[in-house]
Amino acid sequence: MKLLHINASTRASDSQSLDVANTFINELGKNSSNLQIDTFNLFEDELPEFDGLAVGAKMALFSASDFSADQKQAWENIKKVFDRFASADAYIFNVPLWNNSIPYKLKQFIDVVTQPGWAFGFDPAKGYSGLLTGKKAIVVHASGVYYDGIPEAFGSDFATAYLEDWLKFIGVETVEHLHVAPTVMNADYTKTKTEAKSSAKKLANEWTND
Template identity: 50%
Template sequence: MLSILHINASPRYANSDSLRLARHFIDSLRAATTETFELETLNLFDDGALPAFGHTAAAAKMAVFTGQDQTPDQIAAWESARAVFDQFAAADAYVFNIPMWNSGVPYVLKQWIDIITQPGWSFGFDPEKGYTGLMEGKPALAIHSSGVFAPGVPAAFGSDFSSTFFADWLNFVGIEDATHIRFAPTVLNVDVEGTRRAAENELSDAALLFAGKLGTFELIRG
């Protein structure tokens, strides 16, 4: 069965605009495809959702790549990180909802990215050719929301290092088939419901294209 991993990077749950839109996309996708898929949601702000990646995990990483033996604590830390990556790697496609925080991504999303973005896991490196993403052939849909910033606003209303960083990371790990949809602004907006409906319509259209991609995956995997 095909699997979709939904990464929820908002702590606001029922009050989250980005999460509401992600659920709209997933519902539209279920309606648009005859393929059965398994959905797994990772709520990054849930307690215990992510392991710490501090000095023990960093030492474990360096031990692996320098051929040294890991201590028992390092083994445990590295296995915890690997479990997060394995969940990511096992999915056939991805849905992300990402609210902008201080012009960037929420810190837990960056933590998740830093845990799974390891050489030999999500990317490879060649001294002559450089980096190569190892997660090729998997589509992703990313929903970006922001309260004040919107494309085209004056600089005094903020900057967007969130969607640009995230798009670059997807490409870095080899996920080149990515669709990005924005809902903004959500606060300084005289027609927020109209903007929301426009985003929902865009997501419904994206779901039709995504459904076709899932069918292609079924043929490849079958």
């Protein structure tokens, strides 16, 4: 199995989502002798902008027009990131909740890799279809204040639904979500963290036995 770990946290040693994701990865590694791990640190690794140059390259491709040299390079950079993403058999994302949603770098990554003919297809009669089939994913979410059931004045979670929809849109059929919350307003965070790590290990064992 080739596992792509997409780290959407800016922090290293004190990232709660990353800690739980690493628990999953370590447990999976104990039971999988042929596990290959590729880690994409979104705030550190090179991630091309999906800017006017990239959009121009995309439109040139759609209209069968010639690329400029700069457009060609921009599209090659985007294809490189997509190929890295598509080559994985499975994914694990660790995602902090930012302003009720996902960090901007993760949205940038999604916009880069979600291209027609690569990640999804379209039929005028049937609509969209995901092309990255036969894969599975787990998303580890962490939030400081928000948790399921808290009064609406304490925030919302648009990240879980968004990532679920996107992963299904591109063809990933099995998606699991694991929440570490709340990490700040929590009188017994040790219990919360222990339960999250236990769930991560359980999921890792389930993946091993699939």
